[in-house]
Amino acid sequence: MPSAETSILVLATGGTIAGQAGSATRRDYRPGQINIADFLVEFDTLGVNARLEGKQVAAIDSANIGPEIWRELHSACAAAMRDPACGGVIITHGTDTAEETAFLLDLTLPTTKPVVVVGAMRPADAVGSDGLRNFANAVKVAADMDAAGRGVLLVMSDHVFSARDVRKARTAGSNAFDGFPRGPIALATPSTLDWLSPPWRTNEAARFAFPETFPAVPILHAFAGMDASYVEHAVAKGAKGIVLAGMGEGNMPDMVREALAEAVCLGIPVVRATRVDEGLVDPEPSDEDEGFIAARALGPSKARVLLQVLVANGITDRASAQDAFDNR
Incomplete structure (x- = not known):
């Protein structure tokens, strides 16, 4: 006390x-x-x-x-x-x-x-x-x-x-x-x-600096029939990162996947989350080729917050960002 x-x-x-x-x-x-x-x-x-x-x-x-x-x-x-x-x-x-x-x-x-x-x-x-x-x-x-x-x-x-x-x-x-x-x-x-459990972060310093500015990171909600235009619009509007609330374990239509992979090539980090209420989105073998980050246990809203903090702290490479999602 x-x-x-x-x-x-x-x-x-x-x-x-x-x-x-x-x-x-x-x-x-x-x-x-x-x-x-x-x-x-x-x-x-x-x-x-x-x-x-x-x-x-x-x-x-x-x-x-x-x-x-x-x-x-x-x-x-x-x-x-x-x-x-x-x-x-x-x-x-x-x-x-x-x-x-x-x-x-x-x-x-x-x-x-x-x-x-x-x-x-x-x-x-x-x-x-x-x-x-x-x-x-x-x-x-x-x-x-x-x-x-x-x-x-x-x-x-x-x-x-x-x-x-x-x-x-x-x-x-x-x-x-x-x-x-x-x-x-x-x-x-x-x-x-x-x-119900002991403390697990005793006397930890802040994990990240508070953002001086919050980068634009939209959440795109995947749906049947979705095409690449939604990704293209986000990129054109100046997105500094994108979170996909994907189907199932962070899945998406092929044309959306291709557009998001192109966004990664432009230096825009992309996180695969899920629109499903509960469940893990784990890294897939294709993520390394496409440059996607798996949200793991974070839903789209909190995945967006973490991605904003990472981008604001200059952490945009896939390996470092994935580590942050793995150890949030």
Whole structure:
């Protein structure tokens, strides 16, 4: 546990956890309506023993998050890592892109203190709202120094996931998040925390520098009848990398394969991921000839984040990029 003098920094970005519908039963709602100061006042009524300091970074639907907010989050987290008065960081976040933010920070922050992303599936004024409980669970995790050495974590519905594994697998419901290839790495409630494995990244430095600029890396979704024009358009628009959400184990029509191989010849790294919900995309013998990178366990969204970070760090040769995907 952090000492009595340390606090937990709460960085708020909006999302459903800060959302309001104006009715306990209304389906639609407005995300990011509750300021973090007001949220923490409400949380204080639960009687959880924790010193929390809030900072409002944004108040948005997480579909609108991007490099500017990511940069502010990274800067605040990095400062917290250096601050002896800070024991850990919690980021309140919309669930639609929480996995991307968590993974980006996981790639670009050291593992010396807990960093926990948390959200909600129901707005604050809805029947059965899950925001305060999820947040209480996140406080329990962020206050536990055993949470360090595991990279960035995401807490939802009494489960703790690693940023590299977590994904939003369902559009609604308390079980919206899953992990692959691993499931939850801990079970959390406001009063209990049970780790299911020991830390595996103790005192690691950041794996990559945070990008000064984010290169253009589109995701192309493969489909029956797809032709080369989609690849050609991406190249013409200045793509610095391409992720294919392929069929099955990262497969694609022959003409798309030929166009992507030509893109590689132009110096544009190409990652084969899958549009399938779950499963590995392993390197194939033809990848070496065509220059493709296999996404392994990363889905298209997180494969895009990693490829952006690699390109921004000047890592574009296939062997080095494949190593990064193998050891994300």
